[in-house]
Amino acid sequence: DIQMTQSPSTLSASVGDSVTITCRASQSISDWLAWYQQKPGKAPKLLIYKAPFLEAGVPSRFSGSGSGTEFTLTISSLQPDDFATYYCQQYTSYPWTFGQGTKVEVK
Amino acid sequence: QVDLVESGGGGVQPGGSLRLSCAASGFTFSDYSMHWVRQAPGKGLEWVAALSFDGTNKYYADSVKGRFTISRDSSKNTLFLQMNSLRTEDTATYYCARGGWQTPEYEPFDFWGQGTMVTVSS
Numbered sequence: 001d002i003q004m005t006q007s008p009s010t011l012s013a014s015v016g017d018s019v020t021i022t023c024r025a026s027q028s029i030s031d032w033l034a035w036y037q038q039k040p041g042k043a044p045k046l047l048i049y050k051a052p053f054l055e056a057g058v059p060s061r062f063s064g065s066g067s068g069t070e071f072t073l074t075i076s077s078l079q080p081d082d083f084a085t086y087y088c089q090q091y092t093s094y095p096w097t098f099g100q101g102t103k104v105e106v107k
Numbered sequence: 108q109v110d111l112v113e114s115g116g117g118g119v120q121p122g123g124s125l126r127l128s129c130a131a132s133g134f135t136f137s138d139y140s141m142h143w144v145r146q147a148p149g150k151g152l153e154w155v156a157a158l159s160f161d162g163t164n165k166y167y168a169d170s171v172k173g174r175f176t177i178s179r180d181s182s183k184n185t186l187f188l189q190m191n192s193l194r195t196e197d198t199a200t201y202y203c204a205r206g207g208w209q210t211p212e213y214e215p216f217d218f219w220g221q222g223t224m225v226t227v228s229s
Contacts, residue, residue: 034215036152043202043219044144044152055217087152091215094166096142096154 002026002090006099012107013078021073021102023066023088031067032092038101039084047086048073078104109133109218111203116223123193123227129186129203129220137161137181140211143188145199146222155201156188157211166211171197193227200224 003026013019023033031051036044046055048064051071061076075082083106088099115127129141143155156177157166165177176189186203200222207214 032213036216038152043221044216045219046215046217049215049217089152089215091213093212094157095168096157098152098154101151 001095002029002093002097004088004090004097004099006086006088006102008102009100010103010105012105014107015078015080017078017107019075019078019104021086021088021104023071023073023099025069025071025090028068029090029092032090033064033066033071034089034091035062035064035073036087036089037082037084038087044087075104109205111205111218111220113201113203113220113223116201116225118226118228119193120229121193121195121227124189124191125193125225127188127190127201127203127223127225129188131184131186131203131205134205136179136184138208140206140209140214141177141179141186142204142206142211142216143177143186144202144204144216144219145197145225146202147196147199150199153199157206158186159211160209164211190225193225195227198225198227 005024033051035048038044085101085103110132112130142157158177174192178187202222203220204216205218
């Protein structure tokens with residue numbers, strides 16, 4: 001199975017900050033990488049797919065990059081609505097696997 | 108608009124069974140693969156099972172293989188997860204999610220339901 005490792009587990013930031021979350025795959029997944037946002041009590045929401053592509057309706061302050069085994073999610077100017085938990089996911093092969101999550105909290 | 112609504116969750120004793128349903132609307136259900144993903148309280152996301160658009164290819168996480176069965180009724184636009192021999196570690200919120208057009212591979216999960224809670228406890 002492909003293991004996905006996110007860092008950090010928790011990130012403390014303020015509104016307006018630029019934040020970056022890293023996701024590493026245990027083997028190459030090309031660019032078959034998605035990022036999801038989840039708020040407490042809610043379902044995950046797809047933000048980014050195939051590494052850099054923004055899902056429709058997602059603000060442009062979100063961006064993704066990377067290929068192979070290392071990927072990043074950047075939020076360029078953190079907004080109050082962005083405090084949430086973020087998960088990366090590889091979807092290149094069964095079984096589909098998620099990172100353990102990164103909680104972005106108010107500093 | 109795409110909508111996925113899960114139901115069937117509840118409390119059950121270890122060794123018991125439950126059948127979850129996911130009613131889909133707003134898209135051609137029979138064209139898409141579907142997934143179940145779960146999240147234990149306070150924990151991360153765990154993929155559970157997937158089913159191809161036509162129901163012929165089924166995929167399971169090792170943790171549920173042999174105990175859970177994924178199926179679909181495209182005439183009713185509904186996805187199912189039959190869960191048998193439930194264990195305390197199966198306690199989680201279960202989400203259905205839409206996968207790729209026809210094949211589950213190489214496509215993210217673009218729409219999710221609101222989830223249904225399953226509690227396995229004696």
